[in-house]
Amino acid sequence: MNFLLLLALWPGLPDIQAPGGGKMTVEMAPRDRVKVSSPYWRVEFDLRNGGSLDTIVFPHGSGANLLVKPFATYVDQWSDRDAPAVEARSSEQGGVLRLEFSGRMAGAGRAAGPIEFETVWTLSPFVVRADQKLRFTEDAQVRTVGIGSAAVRADLDEWALRVGPTDDPDRRKMAPARFGKLSRAGELLFSERHAPSYMLLFDRGKEGFDVNVASDLAAWETGLTGRGGVGRFEARVAGDGRSVEMLREPLHAPTPMKVAKGEYLFSYYLGLPRIVEKADRKWMHLSFGNHPWPSDQEIAAWAEAGVNIVRLHNDYAADENFWHDGAWPPYDEAGMAEVKRIVAACHRHKIAVVPYFSIHEFHPVAQGYAENENEWKRSNDQAGTVYHNHVGKGEFGAQMCPQSKWLDRRKADIEKAYRELGFDGIYYDWVMTLPCNNKAHNEKLHLGTDGVIDLLAWTRRLVAPNGTLILHLYGAMPSIAFENFADLVVNMEEVSGAEQMMTMDRIPIVTTLAESIARSPCPSYRKDRERERNRNNIAHLAVLGMFPWSGSAGTGTAGGTGGATYEETLKLFRAFKPYPLAEYRFHDALSGAVRTSWEDVYGAVYGARAPAVVVISNAGPAMRKNVLWRVKPETLGLGDAARLELNDIKTGRKRTLSVAELGDGSLLTDLEPYEYRLYEIRGAP
Numbered sequence: 001m002n003f004l005l006l007l008a009l010w011p012g013l014p015d016i017q018a019p020g021g022g023k024m025t026v027e028m029a030p031r032d033r034v035k036v037s038s039p040y041w042r043v044e045f046d047l048r049n050g051g052s053l054d055t056i057v058f059p060h061g062s063g064a065n066l067l068v069k070p071f072a073t074y075v076d077q078w079s080d081r082d083a084p085a086v087e088a089r090s091s092e093q094g095g096v097l098r099l100e101f102s103g104r105m106a107g108a109g110r111a112a113g114p115i116e117f118e119t120v121w122t123l124s125p126f127v128v129r130a131d132q133k134l135r136f137t138e139d140a141q142v143r144t145v146g147i148g149s150a151a152v153r154a155d156l157d158e159w160a161l162r163v164g165p166t167d168d169p170d171r172r173k174m175a176p177a178r179f180g181k182l183s184r185a186g187e188l189l190f191s192e193r194h195a196p197s198y199m200l201l202f203d204r205g206k207e208g209f210d211v212n213v214a215s216d217l218a219a220w221e222t223g224l225t226g227r228g229g230v231g232r233f234e235a236r237v238a239g240d241g242r243s244v245e246m247l248r249e250p251l252h253a254p255t256p257m258k259v260a261k262g263e264y265l266f267s268y269y270l271g272l273p274r275i276v277e278k279a280d281r282k283w284m285h286l287s288f289g290n291h292p293w294p295s296d297q298e299i300a301a302w303a304e305a306g307v308n309i310v311r312l313h314n315d316y317a318a319d320e321n322f323w324h325d326g327a328w329p330p331y332d333e334a335g336m337a338e339v340k341r342i343v344a345a346c347h348r349h350k351i352a353v354v355p356y357f358s359i360h361e362f363h364p365v366a367q368g369y370a371e372n373e374n375e376w377k378r379s380n381d382q383a384g385t386v387y388h389n390h391v392g393k394g395e396f397g398a399q400m401c402p403q404s405k406w407l408d409r410r411k412a413d414i415e416k417a418y419r420e421l422g423f424d425g426i427y428y429d430w431v432m433t434l435p436c437n438n439k440a441h442n443e444k445l446h447l448g449t450d451g452v453i454d455l456l457a458w459t460r461r462l463v464a465p466n467g468t469l470i471l472h473l474y475g476a477m478p479s480i481a482f483e484n485f486a487d488l489v490v491n492m493e494e495v496s497g498a499e500q501m502m503t504m505d506r507i508p509i510v511t512t513l514a515e516s517i518a519r520s521p522c523p524s525y526r527k528d529r530e531r532e533r534n535r536n537n538i539a540h541l542a543v544l545g546m547f548p549w550s551g552s553a554g555t556g557t558a559g560g561t562g563g564a565t566y567e568e569t570l571k572l573f574r575a576f577k578p579y580p581l582a583e584y585r586f587h588d589a590l591s592g593a594v595r596t597s598w599e600d601v602y603g604a605v606y607g608a609r610a611p612a613v614v615v616i617s618n619a620g621p622a623m624r625k626n627v628l629w630r631v632k633p634e635t636l637g638l639g640d641a642a643r644l645e646l647n648d649i650k651t652g653r654k655r656t657l658s659v660a661e662l663g664d665g666s667l668l669t670d671l672e673p674y675e676y677r678l679y680e681i682r683g684a685p
Contacts, residue, residue: 017096018124018457020464021124022039022040024037026092036099036123040058040276042057043056049080050082051101052080056272069151073132073149075105075115075145075146076143078106082107097123099123100120126484127269127453133265142257148266151243154237154241156207158509160178160199160210161177161178162197162477164194167194172387174434177476192232192233195220195231196213198210198211198478199246199248200480201244204512208273209273211248212433216265219250219264219266220250225258230252231250231251271484274517276516279515279582279585280487284306285547286550288312289312290317291317294552302351303350305577307570308351309354309425318393324366325363327366360400360432379436380435401436424463425469426459426463427472431452433477456471459485470520474494475492480513487517489517489520491511492507498524502537504589511546515588522549524537535673538572544589550566552566575649587605588604593632596628597628610638613680618675622673627668631681633662636681642658644657656684
């Protein structure tokens with residue numbers, strides 16, 4: 001069977017063509033190597049060893065290869081890396097590159113075995129997909145089958161894992177990822193017998209990658225033998241502590257098991273973060289709803305503060321006057337007039353407006369729900385339970401599966417709203433992959449991964465060339481492959497209700513993955529010590545290059561509130577409004593660009609243009625006097641200026657200093673509790 005035909009037989013194979021990611025280049029040296037570069041990463045394939053992926057480099061990360069051992073696919077003693085010969089083909093369409101490698105697995109001495117392989121890599125600047133087919137030319141007794149196992153450098157010292165539905169104790173099969181950090185040589189980080197949906201290995205704030213299983217979860221779980229729980233999916237630190245081995249084996253049995261003659265396809269996505277030289281941090285973002293609608297005067301105040309994008313987030317209200325997901329029109333005649341007024345007023349002030357949509361939720365009052373619930377629902381039990389997301393005495397909606405025709409309906413809803421109401425982009429909630437076994441739309445156990453990626457790529461095509469895509473990724477359900485499609489990521493909702501105040505060591509790894517997508521964290525949703533909580537949050541986020549969102553001035557808006565939260569957020573926006581942050585190279589508090597004399601006082605640098613901006617922030621509740629701070633001159637990116645001018649934005653005081661004085665201990669400041677202060681540095685006139 002033709003491999004591309006085999007791929008087409010899996011329903012919902014996504015179209016990952018998406019504009020806005022930059023140009024990719026490919027270099028192919030026959031019988032040697034294939035190199036593919038995007039603006040963010042470079043990957044290389046070794047044609048002398050089965051076309052295996054042996055290099056992942058982020059030029060704006062460490063610049064070093066993440067891989068210690070290549071991605072390898074193997075059956076017992078036979079491996080694609082030992083193939084005596086490999087046939088390589090490449091093609092390109094719509095900015096998407098396809099590489100195809102095929103050959104026969106072999107063992108020691110490159111002696112060919114009875115198994116053929118075909119591997120298709122589909123690469124875009126946003127996501128990389130691997131489809132690996134094994135063809136058993138005869139029945140075989142097999143103990144181990146590995147698909148894309150590899151080893152990475154040990155400085156990728158943090159990990160995450162989301163188990164598959166068999167190991168998921170949650171009734172809805174929505175258990176969060178668990179996270180960990182390397183501690184010693186030889187350590188077993190995790191080990192599962194059933195296929196997990198997600199794995200991540202990362203050097204916080206610098207680089208890494210994740211692996212997302214594609215929608216055909218059944219292939220990984222039972223595809224080879226018809227039995228589940230016979231695999232091995234684990235990560236272990238090498239005995240010498242220099243690497244981490246990542247094993248992905250859908251079959252790992254103590255005694256051989258029969259694998260019948262035939263073809264077996266395994267698909268997954270590599271999430272390679274879009275690590276950039278100059279991150280686009282231009283977004284100052286608010287949320288509003290209809291309780292009450294914002295006035296024209298408030299919209300003008302937004303613009304004055306530097307707000308440049310707002311989202312209509314109106315997914316629930318107790319009085320039932322809200323935009324029910326899937327309903328059209330979302331409001332009565334007066335409500336629709338208000339939406340049009342707000343969009344027009346925002347446009348007059350150069351503020352973009354995006355509407356909220358949930359990828360998974362369909363409200364039961366919406367047209368078409370009753371007729372399609374059974375076929376489209378996401379379910380995981382024999383009873384065919386549909387999961388309703390309740391809130392108070394009402395609900396947000398019921399969960400649908402993006403591997404069903406719900407995906408077509410969702411696209412139609414989104415396009416209608418986008419085109420008819422003049423929005424400037426789209427905001428998606430529930431950006432996650434979830435398991436489903438509803439046989440009314442797919443006979444196989446599946447995930448929603450392909451459908452989500454298809455929707456995200458389609459949305460980028462819809463809003464091109466100037467529209468904005470905002471994604472809300474719940475940190476306990478992470479995916480670099482998903483968030484890569486975003487212009488802005490809303491995150492940190494998993495800690496928005498925490499009683500403990502934020503500290504730098506409690507900030508989730510998925511918030512500080514790498515210098516990649518701009519992030520707009522959720523404010524604290526708690527009402528106790530509201531102003532203090534959000535001042536504390538901002539004091540941390542200001543040196544991590546993140547600008548949190550808030551609800552509008554009125555009450556009842558989605559998630560965030562007005563009042564103290566709103567005012568502190570606008571104050572932050574005003575502080576950074578004068579600077580074109582999209583043009584800066586950012587060095588955050590974790591980078592070591594700034595050092596201070598207090599453990600809870602942090603610093604960051606926006607460099608690579610004049611003026612460079614240094615941010616010094618007191619993340620604690622106590623006044624800090626005579627805070628000594630030093631900054632690495634090279635992070636300023638001001639060339640070889642012999643003399644510099646330092647401008648304290650708060651006081652307006654300027655002083656001239658030498659480059660040496662940036663690190664000699666003569667820079668001092670006083671900071672109130674939770675105060676962040678900006679300093680401009682430029683070449684002295």
